[in-house]
Amino acid sequence: MGFLDRFFGTRSSSETAKQRLQLVLVHDRAEIPPGMLALIKDDIIAVLSRRVNIDRDKVAVNVTHEAKSSKLLVDIPLLSNDNNAPGRMRGEPQRPRRTSSSS
Amino acid sequence: MEGTVITITSGKGGVGKTTTTANIGAALALLGKKVVVLDGDIGLRNLDIVMGLENRIVYDIVDFIEGRCRLRQALIRDKRAPELYLIPTAQTRDKSAINPEQMKQVCDELRKEFDYVVIDSPAGIEQGFQNALAPADDVLVVTNPEVSSVRDADRVIGLVESSEKGPARLIINRLVPARVKKQEMLSMQDIIDVLSTDIIGIVPEDEAILSSSNRGTPVVFNGKGPASQAYRDIARRITGEDVPLTQPQATSWWQKLLGRVE
Numbered sequence: 177m178g179f180l181d182r183f184f185g186t187r188s189s190s191e192t193a194k195q196r197l198q199l200v201l202v203h204d205r206a207e208i209p210p211g212m213l214a215l216i217k218d219d220i221i222a223v224l225s226r227r228v229n230i231d232r233d234k235v236a237v238n239v240t241h242e243a244k245s246s247k248l249l250v251d252i253p254l255l256s257n258d259n260n261a262p263g264r265m266r267g268e269p270q271r272p273r274r275t276s277s278s279s
Numbered sequence: 280m281e282g283t284v285i286t287i288t289s290g291k292g293g294v295g296k297t298t299t300t301a302n303i304g305a306a307l308a309l310l311g312k313k314v315v316v317l318d319g320d321i322g323l324r325n326l327d328i329v330m331g332l333e334n335r336i337v338y339d340i341v342d343f344i345e346g347r348c349r350l351r352q353a354l355i356r357d358k359r360a361p362e363l364y365l366i367p368t369a370q371t372r373d374k375s376a377i378n379p380e381q382m383k384q385v386c387d388e389l390r391k392e393f394d395y396v397v398i399d400s401p402a403g404i405e406q407g408f409q410n411a412l413a414p415a416d417d418v419l420v421v422t423n424p425e426v427s428s429v430r431d432a433d434r435v436i437g438l439v440e441s442s443e444k445g446p447a448r449l450i451i452n453r454l455v456p457a458r459v460k461k462q463e464m465l466s467m468q469d470i471i472d473v474l475s476t477d478i479i480g481i482v483p484e485d486e487a488i489l490s491s492s493n494r495g496t497p498v499v500f501n502g503k504g505p506a507s508q509a510y511r512d513i514a515r516r517i518t519g520e521d522v523p524l525t526q527p528q529a530t531s532w533w534q535k536l537l538g539r540v541e
Contacts, residue, residue, distance in 0.1 A: 188462030193426050194469045201433050201473060 206239045206246035213237050220250060229255045282313075282390040285397050285517065286415035287450075288439075290431030292402030294423050295452040298488060298497075299510075300399035301329045303419075306499040306514030308360035312394040315354065317385075318368040319411040320401035321376055327367045331495020332357060340385065341369035341376045350388055359500050364393075374406045379413030386414035395517070404438060412439065417517075418447040419479060424454050424465040429473060436476055448479040450513065455484045456529040467526045480513035482506050483527040 203210050217237040224230050231253040238249045287300045297320075304316035318326035321341065327333040335355050338348040357363040369376060389396045400411035412418065418439045422432040432449065439447040451470055458464040465473075467481055485506035491498045498507040499514075505527060512522045 190459070190462045190465050190469060193465055194473060197426055197429055197465075197473045200430060204430065204433065205437065 202239050202241045202246075205241045206248075208239055208246075208248075213239065216248075220252070224252060231255050282393045283395055283416045284386045284390065284414045285395060285417045285419060286319075286400055286411045286444075287397065287419050287421060288400035288408060288411060288435055289402065289421040289428065290404060290435040291422075291428040294421050294428050295482075295488075296402070296421050297325050297329050297399050298492065299419075299421050299450060299452065299482070300326060300397055301497045302499050302507075302510035303514055303517070304395070304397040305330075305357070305360055305363060305497045306511045307395050307397070307517065308357075308363035309499060309511075310514055310518060311361065312518070313362040313392070314360075314395045314397065315364040315366060315389055315393045316397045316399065317366045317389075319382075319398045319407060321368045321407060322370065322373045323401065324368050324370040326399050327355075327365060328495065329492050330357060330365060330497060332365050332367075333495070336367045339367045339369045341372050343385070344377055344381050350385070359496075374401070374410065377410055378406075379410050382410045383414045404435065408435075408438075412442055412444055415444050418444050419450055420447045420476070421450045421452050422470070423452055424459070424470060426465075429465065429470060432476075433474055436474065447476065449474065449476045450479060451481045453484045454481055454527060456527045459526075460529045478524060479516050480509055481524065481527060482509040482513075 199210075217235055220237065221230065221232055221235055225232070234251075234253045236249075236251040240247050240249055285303075287296050287303070289296050300316055304314050308314040316326060316330070317340065318324060320326075324339075327336060332355050338353040340353060342348045343350050343353045353366050354364045355367065357365060386396055386398075396414075398411045398415070401407035420432050420435050420439070422428045436445070436447045436449075439445045449470070451467060454467070455464055459466045467478065471478060483505040485498070485504050487498050487502050487504045488506055491502070497510075498504065499510050501507075509527075515522045
Protein backbone atom coordinates (compact mmCIF):
# COMPACT_ATOMS: atom_id res chain seq x y z
CA MET A 177 0.00 0.00 0.00
CA GLY A 178 1.54 3.26 -1.10
CA PHE A 179 1.87 6.48 0.82
CA LEU A 180 -0.97 8.14 -1.09
CA ASP A 181 -3.35 5.24 -0.43
CA ARG A 182 -2.58 5.43 3.25
CA PHE A 183 -3.00 9.18 3.20
CA PHE A 184 -6.41 8.97 1.56
CA GLY A 185 -7.44 5.90 3.58
CA THR A 186 -7.83 3.64 0.54
CA ARG A 187 -8.09 0.00 1.56
CA SER A 188 -5.23 -2.26 0.44
CA SER A 189 -6.04 -4.83 -2.22
CA SER A 190 -5.10 -7.74 0.06
CA GLU A 191 -7.58 -6.47 2.67
CA THR A 192 -10.27 -6.25 -0.01
CA ALA A 193 -9.38 -9.78 -1.18
CA LYS A 194 -9.72 -11.11 2.36
CA GLN A 195 -13.09 -9.47 2.96
CA ARG A 196 -14.48 -10.59 -0.38
CA LEU A 197 -13.32 -14.14 0.30
CA GLN A 198 -14.82 -14.22 3.78
CA LEU A 199 -18.17 -13.12 2.40
CA VAL A 200 -18.26 -15.46 -0.58
CA LEU A 201 -17.14 -18.47 1.49
CA VAL A 202 -19.94 -17.99 3.99
CA HIS A 203 -22.41 -18.22 1.11
CA ASP A 204 -20.57 -21.10 -0.58
CA ARG A 205 -20.55 -23.12 2.64
CA ALA A 206 -24.20 -22.42 3.45
CA GLU A 207 -25.21 -23.07 -0.17
CA ILE A 208 -27.24 -19.87 -0.21
CA PRO A 209 -26.20 -17.48 -2.98
CA PRO A 210 -25.95 -13.82 -1.88
CA GLY A 211 -28.80 -12.71 -4.16
CA MET A 212 -31.11 -15.20 -2.43
CA LEU A 213 -30.79 -13.26 0.83
CA ALA A 214 -32.43 -10.20 -0.69
CA LEU A 215 -35.40 -12.35 -1.72
CA ILE A 216 -35.64 -13.98 1.71
CA LYS A 217 -35.55 -10.53 3.28
CA ASP A 218 -38.45 -9.36 1.09
CA ASP A 219 -40.45 -12.46 2.00
CA ILE A 220 -39.87 -11.99 5.72
CA ILE A 221 -40.88 -8.34 5.55
CA ALA A 222 -44.02 -9.20 3.59
CA VAL A 223 -45.11 -11.90 6.04
CA LEU A 224 -44.33 -10.01 9.24
CA SER A 225 -45.77 -6.68 8.19
CA ARG A 226 -49.18 -8.28 8.08
CA ARG A 227 -49.03 -8.73 11.83
CA VAL A 228 -46.55 -6.30 13.31
CA ASN A 229 -45.18 -2.90 12.54
CA ILE A 230 -41.55 -3.39 11.60
CA ASP A 231 -38.79 -1.02 10.63
CA ARG A 232 -38.42 -2.25 7.06
CA ASP A 233 -35.27 -0.34 6.27
CA LYS A 234 -33.38 -1.83 9.18
CA VAL A 235 -34.26 -5.47 8.63
CA ALA A 236 -31.01 -7.42 8.21
CA VAL A 237 -30.66 -10.98 6.94
CA ASN A 238 -27.23 -12.60 7.09
CA VAL A 239 -25.63 -16.01 6.90
CA THR A 240 -22.92 -16.98 9.35
CA HIS A 241 -20.78 -20.06 9.40
CA GLU A 242 -19.23 -21.47 12.52
CA ALA A 243 -17.33 -24.73 12.80
CA LYS A 244 -19.74 -27.13 11.13
CA SER A 245 -23.06 -25.31 11.12
CA SER A 246 -24.48 -22.42 9.17
CA LYS A 247 -27.04 -20.01 10.58
CA LEU A 248 -29.42 -17.57 9.03
CA LEU A 249 -29.43 -14.53 11.28
CA VAL A 250 -32.42 -12.25 10.90
CA ASP A 251 -32.63 -8.99 12.77
CA ILE A 252 -36.04 -7.31 12.68
CA PRO A 253 -36.40 -4.05 14.58
CA LEU A 254 -39.98 -3.32 15.61
CA LEU A 255 -41.31 0.21 15.30
CA SER A 256 -42.58 1.53 18.56
CA ASN A 257 -44.66 4.66 18.79
CA ASP A 258 -47.78 5.64 20.69
CA ASN A 259 -50.10 5.04 17.81
CA ASN A 260 -48.56 1.80 16.84
CA ALA A 261 -47.18 -0.20 19.71
CA PRO A 262 -44.73 -3.01 18.80
CA GLY A 263 -46.29 -6.39 18.32
CA ARG A 264 -49.82 -4.98 18.01
CA MET A 265 -52.10 -6.68 15.54
CA ARG A 266 -52.80 -4.47 12.61
CA GLY A 267 -56.18 -4.26 10.99
CA GLU A 268 -55.02 -3.94 7.46
CA PRO A 269 -52.03 -5.69 5.94
CA GLN A 270 -49.45 -3.37 4.42
CA ARG A 271 -48.35 -3.91 0.92
CA PRO A 272 -44.85 -5.42 0.90
CA ARG A 273 -42.20 -3.12 -0.43
CA ARG A 274 -39.23 -4.61 -2.20
CA THR A 275 -35.89 -3.84 -0.68
CA SER A 276 -33.08 -3.01 -2.98
CA SER A 277 -29.98 -3.88 -1.04
CA SER A 278 -28.55 -7.37 -1.11
CA SER A 279 -27.10 -6.83 2.38
CA MET B 280 4.22 -51.07 9.54
CA GLU B 281 2.14 -50.05 6.54
CA GLY B 282 2.93 -46.90 4.60
CA THR B 283 0.95 -43.68 4.47
CA VAL B 284 -0.93 -42.49 1.39
CA ILE B 285 -0.76 -38.71 0.94
CA THR B 286 -2.91 -37.04 -1.70
CA ILE B 287 -1.90 -33.61 -3.03
CA THR B 288 -4.89 -31.74 -4.42
CA SER B 289 -6.22 -28.18 -4.90
CA GLY B 290 -9.47 -27.81 -6.83
CA LYS B 291 -8.03 -25.11 -9.04
CA GLY B 292 -5.50 -25.99 -11.72
CA GLY B 293 -2.09 -24.42 -12.10
CA VAL B 294 -1.40 -23.79 -8.42
CA GLY B 295 1.59 -26.14 -8.30
CA LYS B 296 0.27 -29.58 -7.35
CA THR B 297 2.67 -31.50 -9.59
CA THR B 298 5.73 -29.49 -8.52
CA THR B 299 4.66 -29.93 -4.90
CA THR B 300 4.19 -33.70 -5.33
CA ALA B 301 7.59 -34.11 -7.00
CA ASN B 302 9.40 -32.10 -4.34
CA ILE B 303 7.65 -33.54 -1.31
CA GLY B 304 8.19 -37.05 -2.65
CA ALA B 305 11.87 -36.34 -3.33
CA ALA B 306 12.36 -34.58 0.04
CA LEU B 307 10.82 -37.53 1.91
CA ALA B 308 13.13 -39.88 0.00
CA LEU B 309 16.13 -37.71 0.93
CA LEU B 310 15.11 -38.17 4.57
CA GLY B 311 15.70 -41.89 4.03
CA LYS B 312 12.07 -42.87 3.50
CA LYS B 313 10.99 -45.33 0.84
CA VAL B 314 8.71 -43.29 -1.41
CA VAL B 315 6.60 -43.75 -4.51
CA VAL B 316 4.96 -40.81 -6.28
CA LEU B 317 1.87 -41.63 -8.29
CA ASP B 318 0.55 -39.49 -11.13
CA GLY B 319 -3.24 -39.32 -10.72
CA ASP B 320 -3.95 -37.15 -13.74
CA ILE B 321 -4.91 -39.69 -16.41
CA GLY B 322 -4.63 -38.28 -19.93
CA LEU B 323 -2.52 -35.28 -18.85
CA ARG B 324 0.67 -36.98 -17.76
CA ASN B 325 3.07 -34.48 -16.19
CA LEU B 326 4.71 -35.73 -13.02
CA ASP B 327 7.19 -37.69 -15.16
CA ILE B 328 8.43 -34.65 -17.08
CA VAL B 329 8.65 -32.43 -13.98
CA MET B 330 10.82 -35.13 -12.39
CA GLY B 331 12.86 -35.70 -15.54
CA LEU B 332 11.86 -39.37 -15.87
CA GLU B 333 9.75 -39.08 -19.04
CA ASN B 334 12.13 -41.07 -21.22
CA ARG B 335 12.06 -44.12 -18.99
CA ILE B 336 8.35 -44.93 -19.13
CA VAL B 337 7.44 -48.38 -20.39
CA TYR B 338 4.28 -49.24 -18.47
CA ASP B 339 1.82 -47.06 -16.59
CA ILE B 340 -0.80 -47.51 -13.89
CA VAL B 341 -3.58 -48.27 -16.37
CA ASP B 342 -1.42 -51.04 -17.88
CA PHE B 343 -1.19 -52.57 -14.42
CA ILE B 344 -4.90 -52.24 -13.68
CA GLU B 345 -5.82 -53.78 -17.00
CA GLY B 346 -3.41 -56.66 -16.44
CA ARG B 347 -0.74 -55.86 -19.05
CA CYS B 348 2.10 -55.69 -16.52
CA ARG B 349 2.98 -56.37 -12.91
CA LEU B 350 3.03 -53.42 -10.49
CA ARG B 351 6.81 -53.67 -10.20
CA GLN B 352 7.16 -53.13 -13.94
CA ALA B 353 5.29 -49.83 -13.77
CA LEU B 354 7.69 -48.47 -11.13
CA ILE B 355 10.42 -46.14 -12.40
CA ARG B 356 13.35 -45.75 -10.06
CA ASP B 357 14.70 -42.23 -9.52
CA LYS B 358 18.40 -42.76 -8.83
CA ARG B 359 18.93 -39.32 -7.30
CA ALA B 360 17.55 -40.56 -3.98
CA PRO B 361 18.11 -43.88 -2.22
CA GLU B 362 14.51 -45.12 -2.53
CA LEU B 363 12.35 -42.98 -4.80
CA TYR B 364 10.01 -44.33 -7.46
CA LEU B 365 7.45 -42.94 -9.90
CA ILE B 366 4.36 -44.65 -11.24
CA PRO B 367 3.31 -42.74 -14.34
CA THR B 368 -0.24 -42.37 -15.56
CA ALA B 369 -1.58 -43.18 -19.02
CA GLN B 370 -1.35 -40.38 -21.55
CA THR B 371 -3.91 -41.60 -24.08
CA ARG B 372 -6.74 -42.59 -21.75
CA ASP B 373 -9.18 -40.65 -19.59
CA LYS B 374 -10.22 -40.59 -15.95
CA SER B 375 -12.83 -43.33 -16.43
CA ALA B 376 -10.01 -45.85 -17.04
CA ILE B 377 -9.67 -46.22 -13.25
CA ASN B 378 -12.25 -46.22 -10.46
CA PRO B 379 -11.78 -45.34 -6.77
CA GLU B 380 -11.89 -49.02 -5.72
CA GLN B 381 -9.01 -49.86 -8.08
CA MET B 382 -6.99 -46.91 -6.77
CA LYS B 383 -7.47 -48.24 -3.25
CA GLN B 384 -6.30 -51.70 -4.32
CA VAL B 385 -3.17 -50.30 -6.01
CA CYS B 386 -2.34 -48.19 -2.95
CA ASP B 387 -2.92 -51.10 -0.59
CA GLU B 388 -0.30 -53.03 -2.57
CA LEU B 389 2.12 -50.07 -2.48
CA ARG B 390 1.55 -49.45 1.24
CA LYS B 391 3.11 -52.84 2.01
CA GLU B 392 6.41 -51.84 0.43
CA PHE B 393 6.69 -48.09 0.78
CA ASP B 394 6.74 -45.67 3.71
CA TYR B 395 4.92 -43.03 1.66
CA VAL B 396 2.72 -43.09 -1.43
CA VAL B 397 2.31 -39.52 -2.69
CA ILE B 398 -0.52 -39.02 -5.20
CA ASP B 399 -0.66 -36.04 -7.57
CA SER B 400 -4.40 -35.39 -7.95
CA PRO B 401 -5.81 -33.80 -11.11
CA ALA B 402 -7.47 -30.38 -10.86
CA GLY B 403 -11.22 -30.29 -10.44
CA ILE B 404 -13.56 -32.22 -8.17
CA GLU B 405 -14.76 -34.93 -10.55
CA GLN B 406 -13.79 -38.57 -10.88
CA GLY B 407 -10.05 -38.01 -11.17
CA PHE B 408 -10.12 -36.17 -7.86
CA GLN B 409 -12.35 -38.85 -6.32
CA ASN B 410 -9.88 -41.52 -7.51
CA ALA B 411 -7.00 -39.66 -5.87
CA LEU B 412 -8.96 -39.08 -2.68
CA ALA B 413 -10.27 -42.63 -2.19
CA PRO B 414 -7.01 -44.23 -0.94
CA ALA B 415 -5.76 -41.18 1.03
CA ASP B 416 -4.75 -41.30 4.68
CA ASP B 417 -3.66 -37.66 4.57
CA VAL B 418 -4.73 -34.86 2.23
CA LEU B 419 -2.66 -31.77 1.47
CA VAL B 420 -4.43 -28.93 -0.34
CA VAL B 421 -2.26 -26.57 -2.36
CA THR B 422 -3.39 -22.97 -2.75
CA ASN B 423 -1.92 -19.70 -3.96
CA PRO B 424 -2.38 -16.42 -2.08
CA GLU B 425 -5.05 -15.35 -4.55
CA VAL B 426 -8.87 -15.28 -4.30
CA SER B 427 -9.91 -17.95 -6.82
CA SER B 428 -7.56 -20.67 -5.60
CA VAL B 429 -8.40 -19.93 -1.94
CA ARG B 430 -12.12 -20.24 -2.70
CA ASP B 431 -11.53 -23.54 -4.52
CA ALA B 432 -9.37 -24.76 -1.64
CA ASP B 433 -12.27 -24.14 0.73
CA ARG B 434 -14.56 -26.21 -1.47
CA VAL B 435 -12.04 -29.06 -1.65
CA ILE B 436 -11.41 -28.94 2.12
CA GLY B 437 -15.19 -29.34 2.57
CA LEU B 438 -15.30 -32.31 0.19
CA VAL B 439 -12.35 -33.96 1.94
CA GLU B 440 -14.14 -33.44 5.25
CA SER B 441 -17.40 -34.96 4.00
CA SER B 442 -15.54 -37.99 2.62
CA GLU B 443 -14.17 -38.47 6.14
CA LYS B 444 -10.61 -38.00 4.89
CA GLY B 445 -10.07 -34.80 6.80
CA PRO B 446 -8.89 -32.63 8.22
CA ALA B 447 -6.93 -31.61 5.14
CA ARG B 448 -3.83 -29.51 5.69
CA LEU B 449 -2.89 -26.53 3.58
CA ILE B 450 0.20 -25.65 1.56
CA ILE B 451 0.38 -21.99 0.57
CA ASN B 452 2.40 -21.95 -2.63
CA ARG B 453 4.06 -19.05 -4.49
CA LEU B 454 3.85 -16.49 -1.70
CA VAL B 455 5.78 -13.29 -2.44
CA PRO B 456 6.83 -11.82 0.93
CA ALA B 457 7.55 -8.36 -0.52
CA ARG B 458 4.03 -8.12 -1.96
CA VAL B 459 2.50 -9.33 1.31
CA LYS B 460 4.45 -6.58 3.05
CA LYS B 461 3.01 -4.02 0.64
CA GLN B 462 -0.46 -5.50 1.30
CA GLU B 463 -0.84 -6.42 -2.34
CA MET B 464 -1.10 -10.12 -1.55
CA LEU B 465 -2.98 -12.23 1.01
CA SER B 466 -0.72 -13.15 3.91
CA MET B 467 -0.45 -16.50 5.69
CA GLN B 468 -2.58 -15.07 8.50
CA ASP B 469 -5.24 -13.79 6.06
CA ILE B 470 -5.56 -17.29 4.57
CA ILE B 471 -5.68 -18.91 8.03
CA ASP B 472 -8.45 -16.46 9.04
CA VAL B 473 -10.45 -17.20 5.91
CA LEU B 474 -10.06 -20.99 5.76
CA SER B 475 -9.49 -21.98 9.40
CA THR B 476 -7.38 -24.96 8.33
CA ASP B 477 -4.03 -26.15 9.62
CA ILE B 478 -1.10 -25.10 7.47
CA ILE B 479 1.68 -27.60 6.84
CA GLY B 480 3.89 -25.28 4.81
CA ILE B 481 4.43 -22.05 2.97
CA VAL B 482 6.44 -22.13 -0.23
CA PRO B 483 7.74 -18.74 -1.35
CA GLU B 484 7.77 -17.80 -5.03
CA ASP B 485 11.16 -18.90 -6.32
CA GLU B 486 12.69 -18.49 -9.77
CA ALA B 487 14.50 -21.77 -9.23
CA ILE B 488 11.21 -23.66 -9.71
CA LEU B 489 10.87 -22.86 -13.40
CA SER B 490 14.45 -23.77 -14.21
CA SER B 491 14.08 -26.95 -12.17
CA SER B 492 11.10 -28.07 -14.26
CA ASN B 493 12.97 -26.99 -17.38
CA ARG B 494 15.71 -29.40 -16.40
CA GLY B 495 13.55 -32.09 -14.83
CA THR B 496 15.30 -31.80 -11.47
CA PRO B 497 13.09 -31.10 -8.43
CA VAL B 498 14.59 -28.18 -6.43
CA VAL B 499 15.09 -30.25 -3.30
CA PHE B 500 17.81 -32.21 -5.11
CA ASN B 501 20.20 -29.32 -5.53
CA GLY B 502 18.88 -26.05 -4.26
CA LYS B 503 19.36 -24.27 -0.99
CA GLY B 504 16.87 -21.63 -2.11
CA PRO B 505 13.64 -20.69 -0.32
CA ALA B 506 11.32 -23.13 -2.15
CA SER B 507 13.72 -26.04 -1.67
CA GLN B 508 13.97 -25.26 2.03
CA ALA B 509 10.18 -24.97 2.33
CA TYR B 510 9.62 -28.38 0.69
CA ARG B 511 12.22 -30.00 2.93
CA ASP B 512 10.48 -28.50 5.97
CA ILE B 513 7.11 -29.86 4.79
CA ALA B 514 8.63 -33.32 4.37
CA ARG B 515 9.98 -33.19 7.93
CA ARG B 516 6.57 -32.12 9.25
CA ILE B 517 4.98 -35.04 7.39
CA THR B 518 7.30 -37.44 9.21
CA GLY B 519 6.09 -35.95 12.49
CA GLU B 520 9.00 -33.67 13.24
CA ASP B 521 8.10 -30.37 14.89
CA VAL B 522 9.42 -27.73 12.51
CA PRO B 523 8.20 -24.22 13.38
CA LEU B 524 6.17 -22.45 10.72
CA THR B 525 7.19 -18.88 9.98
CA GLN B 526 5.87 -16.45 7.44
CA PRO B 527 8.66 -15.85 4.91
CA GLN B 528 10.08 -12.37 5.26
CA ALA B 529 10.89 -9.97 2.48
CA THR B 530 14.63 -9.55 2.16
CA SER B 531 15.93 -6.02 2.60
CA TRP B 532 18.52 -4.28 0.46
CA TRP B 533 21.33 -4.88 2.96
CA GLN B 534 20.60 -8.61 3.11
CA LYS B 535 20.83 -8.68 -0.67
CA LEU B 536 24.07 -6.75 -0.41
CA LEU B 537 25.45 -9.33 1.97
CA GLY B 538 24.52 -12.00 -0.56
CA ARG B 539 22.04 -13.82 1.59
CA VAL B 540 19.74 -14.23 -1.36
CA GLU B 541 20.55 -16.71 -4.07
